Amino acid sequence: MADLGPTTESDPVYDRFARLVHAYLGVPVALVTFVGADGQRFPGAVGLPEPWQSLRGTPLSHSFCQHVVAQDRPLVVSDARTVDLLRDNLAIPDLDVIAYAGYPLRDLQGRAVGSLCAIDGTPREWTPDQLAVLEDLALACASEVQLREAAALAADAVRTADRRAEHGQVLLAMSDAFTQTLTPDEVLDAVQRVATEVAGAARASIGIVHPERGALTWARHAAVPGAPVTLWDDEPLSRAESPAVQVVMSGRPLFFDDATTMSEAFPIVAGVGGPGAAAFLPLTTSTATLGGVLLRWHEPRVVDDELRDLLVTLASDASIALERAQLLQRRRDVAHTLQSAMLSHLPSPAGVTLDAVYLPAEVTEQVGGDWYDAMELPDGGFALVVGDVTGHDMRAATRMGQLRSMLRTLLWEHDRPPSRILELLDGINTGTGLEAMATVLLARVEPPTDDGVRTLTWSCAGHPPALLHRAADGTVELAGRPDLPIGFMPDRERHDHEVRLAPGDTLVLYTDGLLERRTESLRTSIDAAARRLAVLPDLGARSLVDALGPTGDRRDDVVVLTLCLGPR
Template sequence: MAGSLPSGTALPSRSDPAFERFARLVRRQLDVPVALVTLVSADEQVFPGAVGLPEPWRSTRRTPLSHSFCQHVVRSAAPLIVSDARTDPRVADNLAIPDLHVIAYAGVPITDADGAVVGSLCAIASRPRTWSDEDLAVLIDLADACSSELQLRTAQQRADQAAAQARRLLAQQQVDRSRWALALDAGQVGTFDLDLGTGALTVDDRLLELSGMDRVTFTGRPEDVYAHVHPDDVAEVVARVRKAVATGGTYQAEYRIVLADGSHRWIAARGQTVGGVDGTDPRLVGVVIDTTTQREPQEQTAQIVDEMAVGFIALDPDWVITHVNREAERITGQPREQLLGRTLWEAFPATVDTAFEKHYRRAADTGQPVSFDAYYPEPLDVWVEVRAVPRPAGVALHFVDITARAQAAQQFERAAARERLLGRITEELVGTLDADEAAERLSRLVVPAIADWCVVTIGDDDLAAGSRRGLRTAAAWHVDPAMRETTAAYAQARLGSLEDDAILIRAMRSGQLQLIDAGATGQVQDMLAGGPVQELMGALAPEAVAVLPLPGRNGPVGILSLANGAARGSFTPEDLVTARHIAARSGLVLDGARLYRQQRGLAEGFQRSLLTAPFEPDHLQVVVRYVPASQAAQVGGDWYDSFMQPGGATMLVIGDVAGHDVQAAAAMGQLRSIVRTVGALDHDGPAAVLRQVERVMETLQAPILATTVVARLEQTDPEKDAGLTRLRWSNAGHPPPMAVAPDGTVTVLTAERADLLLGVDPTAPRRESQVTLGWDTVVVLYTDGLIERRDADLDTGITRLQATLAELAGRDLDELCDELLARMLSDAPDDDVALVAVRLHRQDRPRPAEAGPNRVPPGFPVD
C-alpha cells in the first residue's frame, strides 16, 4: 500500500549494520557504484544503509525530497526503473541528477509491518544503463529481505511496548490491591454461611449485590449463586466447594458472575469449614470480594500478549512453561494445553545441548537479554529469531518465524555458490589446453560440490557420434580418500564391460542427460558384463547416478558421470541444472582442446618440415630446437640452420621472418633456401653471405623482412693446436648470440652498431664481428620468442637469458637446451622459438659419445 512516514517523524540518521549489508549486496550483485536503503517521510529521506554515497550526504545520511527518486517508489508503491534520468520526464527535474550524479536508477519498495511502503532499496549508476530482468529480480529479492528486517524490528518494538504496558497494568494492579485492602477495612466484603447438614445458604446483602441477586429472587440455596456464575467457571467452583466440604479444609475460588447486561464481574471467594462437633452440623463460612478491578488489567495484558504477532513463552525459574500465546502455538505446532506445566526441555527436546539451551541459560545466568537466530529441526522444521529476556520469575522467550527469510538467504547463497563453482570451472578449464589435465581439474571441482564421486570420459580425435569406440577414461575422483583407488579401478574397467543399453551409451547416442534417481547400484550392475567390474560397482554403492554428455561443436566429445551415495541421496533439481551448465562449458573447453591439438599438430608438422637436421663435423656438437607458439594456427617465421662450406668451416644461421601466418612460413622457407644456397657455395665470411642474400632477394623481387645472424666457426692449424676456434658473425637486426665459457662466464656477442634487418635496403653495409673461443665453449643462437615478454623489454629478457645460461653451464648440451627452454618459456608461449647451440669439444681427444656421430656432406673433411 502506498504512503510515506508521517510529517515530523524522526528518521534514523546513522548507519545501521543490517541495512548496510543489504546495500553492499546490491552493489556487488548489480555491479553499481551506489546502493542505498532509504526511508522516506513527508519532508526528507534518510539512508540507514548506503554504499558509495558521495559527501556531504555520506556524513549527514539525509537529503530533502528535491533530491529523492525514492519518493516516487513510496507514493506509487511500485518499482521505479530509470535508464537515463536526464531524459525521463518523471525525474528529469530532480536535483539528485547534478548533485548526486544519479543517471540510471532502479528502486524497489520496502514495506513495514502494516504493509505500508515506507522506503526503497535502490541501485544507482552514474551513466545510462538498461536494467535487466535478472537485475530487477535480485533487487526485489533483497528488498523483500530488507522489508522482513524492518518488519521484525517493528514486531520487536511492539512486543517491547506490550511488555511495558503489561508492567504499567501490574503496577496499577498493586494500587488496586491497596484499594481492595481499604475496602476490606471499610467492610465492603460479602459473607456467606452454608449449613452442610441442611444445605441452607445464608448470605448478606453485599454478597447478593456482588452475585447479581436480590432478596426477592434468592431462595437460600447454593444453586441460586451457581446460576449466576459464568458457565465456563461453574464446574470449577462447585468442585472446590465439594473438596472443602469433603476434606474439612479451606475453600478458595475466583470466578466470574454474569450480570444482567451480559457483562461479568470477577469474584474472589475464601472459606473455611467449621463446627461439626458436639452434635452440631458442620458449616462452610467465608467471604467474597469484587476483584474485577484487579483482574481486568491482567486480562488486558494477557489479551495483548496473546494477540502479539511475536511468539511468547513464559518460563518459571525451574524452566516450567507457564504461559503460551497463540503465535507460539502456531510456530510450535502444539496447543498450549500440551505445553503448559511441562519443562522447556521436555516440550522441546531438540533444544538440549544446542544453541537454544546455551543462549537461554546465558540469559538466566547473566540477567541480560540474548538475541540469536537458530534452526529447530523436525517436527517443527523452522528457523526462528529468538530474544530471551530474563525476569524475576524466570525467562520470557520472544520469537519470530524467519523460515522464509532464512530459506531465501540459503537459496541465494546456494545460487551464488553455484555461480562461483561455474566460474571457477570455466577459469580452471580454460587455463589449460591439455584435455587430460582439463578432465582432472573438472573431476576435483564437481566433487564434492554436486556429487560424491565422478568419472570423466573423453573421446579421441576419431570418436564417432553415438559410439563407445574412441572413448577413454581421463579422470576419476571420490570424496572419500579411501574409495579413490576403487573409483579409479572401476573407471578404467567399465568401458570394456558396458552393455549396449548402458546409460553411458544412451547418453552418447541421445546427447541427453540420463538419470537413475534411486537404487542405482543394482541397475548399473545390470548394465555391466559380469566379473570384477560388477564387484567394484557394488563397493562404490551409488544411490543415484547422473550421466551427462559433454557437447562439442559436432556432437559429444565425452561423458561426465556423477554419483551420490546413500547418505547424500538423490540429486536435487538445482544440482542437475548446475551439472548441465558444467557439462556444456566443459564440453566446449574439451572440444577446443581437441581442435587445438589437431591444429597444433598440423602447424608444427608443417613448420618442422621446413627445418632439417644440422651437420656436425668432428669435435663440433650442434643441437637445434624448435617450439611452436601456443596459438596453433600462428605458424611462425622462425628458423635455424647449420651447414658446412666447401672449405670445411661450419655455418650457423638463426632467423625470424616478420609475421605469424602461413605467408610468413612460406617466406621463411624461401629466405632459408637463399641463405643456405649462397652460404654453402661461398668461401667468404658471414657479412659477404648476407650481402649476396640481399642481392638475390632484390633480383627475385622477394618482399621479405627478416632479422638474422649468420656465423662461421673456423680455425687455422696453429689455432687448432692451441685449442682455439674463431667465431665470425654478422647480425642483421637480430638478438645477439651468447657464448658460455666452461667456468660459467656468459658473454653477450654484440657489435658496436647493429646492421639493418634484411629486406629494407639492399645497399646497407654488412659488418662482421669476431671472437676467439676455447674448448668446451658453448655458443647459443636464438630467436626473440625466447626472451620477449609482454611485461618486460628485450634488455631485461637478455639479462635473464644470460643469468640462466650461467646457471646451466657445464651440462650436457641436449640437457642444457631443454632446461633453458623450460625455464625461459611459459606453458603457453606467445611466440615460436628457434634455437641453435654449439659445443666446441676438445680436439686432442676422440669425439665424446654424448656428441653423437659425425654428420658431414660426402667428400668434406671430418677433422
C-alpha cells in the same frame, strides 16, 4: 490417545490482539486462529482451558474458525448448540465454546486464512458495538498478517537473489576453470576438480569416445573400493545396458537420487560404488560426441532442478573446452611436425662437432619463428645460422620456413661474406612480398689452417650476440656491431666481423628465448650467461638449455646451436 491437534508457539503480537479482544469485549476467551490441513493453531490465545492453552492448537473437529475461512465472512452465534452447522462440533464440550463471534483474517491476496474471535462459555447476545470493535481489531490483526507475509516474501526474494548470485559465481568460476585449459588433459583435470569442488561429488570419472574403435575409454576414473578390476575396461558403444554408453549415445543425462534407483534402471551397475546418488552427463557439442562424465556422491541426495542445471552446465562447458582442446592438440601436432621438418639435419664437417636443440614455447601453439641451420659450402667451409621470425604461431613458422629456404639457396649460390648474403636476403624478403620481420646471426667458418685454427666471419641482423668459450682463456662475447633486423630497411649496409677459433673452442649461438627474463634486462642475462658458461662442464646444446634456460613454462621458443672444434 485422542488427537489433540497441532502444537504451536505463542506469539507476543497475536497474544496482544487476543488480550485486546478479551478486554474490550469482556469475554473469557479470545483467539487469533489460523486454519490448516492438520487443524487450527492459536498463536494468540487468552483464557483457553488446558491442555489447549498450552498446546495452542486443536484438530478441525474442534474448530469454528474453519467455517469463517471456508465462507470468507464473519461467523456470529449466540448459542452454538442451536446452530445446525455447529451443534456437533467438539469445541462445545471440550473447549466450552457456546457463544462465538469470529471475523476473517485475510492475506495479501485477500484470501481468508484465519480469524480473530471472541468466545463465551454461556449464551450471549453480541452488541453492534462489540462486533464493530471486533471487526476493527480483525482488520488491524489482518494488517499484521499481511506485513509478515510481505516480509517473508521479501526475505524469500533476498534468499533467491542470494542463491542466484551464488549460483552465478559458481557458474563463473566453472567457466573460468575451463577457459584456462589448453590441452585435453587439462580439461579432464578441470572436470574432476569442478565436479568435486563445485558440484560436491565424491568422485568423477570421464569416458572418451573413440569412434574408430567403437568404444568408450575411461580416460579418468577414481578408485572405487571393492570394484572389480574390469570396471574401467573399454565399453563398446553398442553396450546399451551400460548407463554411461546410453548417455553418450543418446546425448541425454541421467540422474539418480540413490544407488537403488540406479540399479533398478541398470542392473549391470548394481552393488558398485556405494549407496549414494549418481549422475551421468554427456559430453557433446553441435558437431561431435566426445564422451561422458560419471559423478557419484557418498550418500543418497535429491538431485533437484538447481543441481541438475549446474551439472548440465558443467557438462556443456566441459564439452566446449574439450572439443577446443582436441582441435588445438591436433593443430599443435601438425604444426610441430611441420616445425620439426623444417629444422636441419646437422652436417658432420671434419674436425668439428655440431649440436643443436629447438624447444617450442609452452604457452602458445608450440610452434614459432625460431630456427637453426648448418650447411657445408662448396669451398669446404660451412655456414651456421640462428634466426627468430617475429611471432609464435603457424604464420611465423611458415614465414620462417620460407626465409630459411631463401637463405640456404643464397649461401649455396653465392660465395659472399655473411653481410652480403644478409643484404641479398633482406632484398628478396621485401621484393617477393614475404616481408618477414626477423633477427638473424649468420656465420661462415673457413677450412682449417695447418695448426687447426679456423676463421669465423659473422654478421648480426639485430640478433643477440654469440658466446665463445675459449679452451684456454674463458668465455667472451662476440659483440660486433649489430645491424638492423631483416625486414626493416633492406637498403642499409651490413657489416662483417671476424674471430679465430682454436682447437677446443666452443661457439654458442642461441635465440633470445634462452636468456630473456621478466625480472632483468637481456643485457644482464647475457653477461650472467657468459660467466656461467666459463664454469659449465658440459657445453652441449641441451645441457646449456638446462643450465641457462628459463625455469617454469617457456613463454618463447628456444634455439641453441653449438660448434666445438674437435670432439666435445
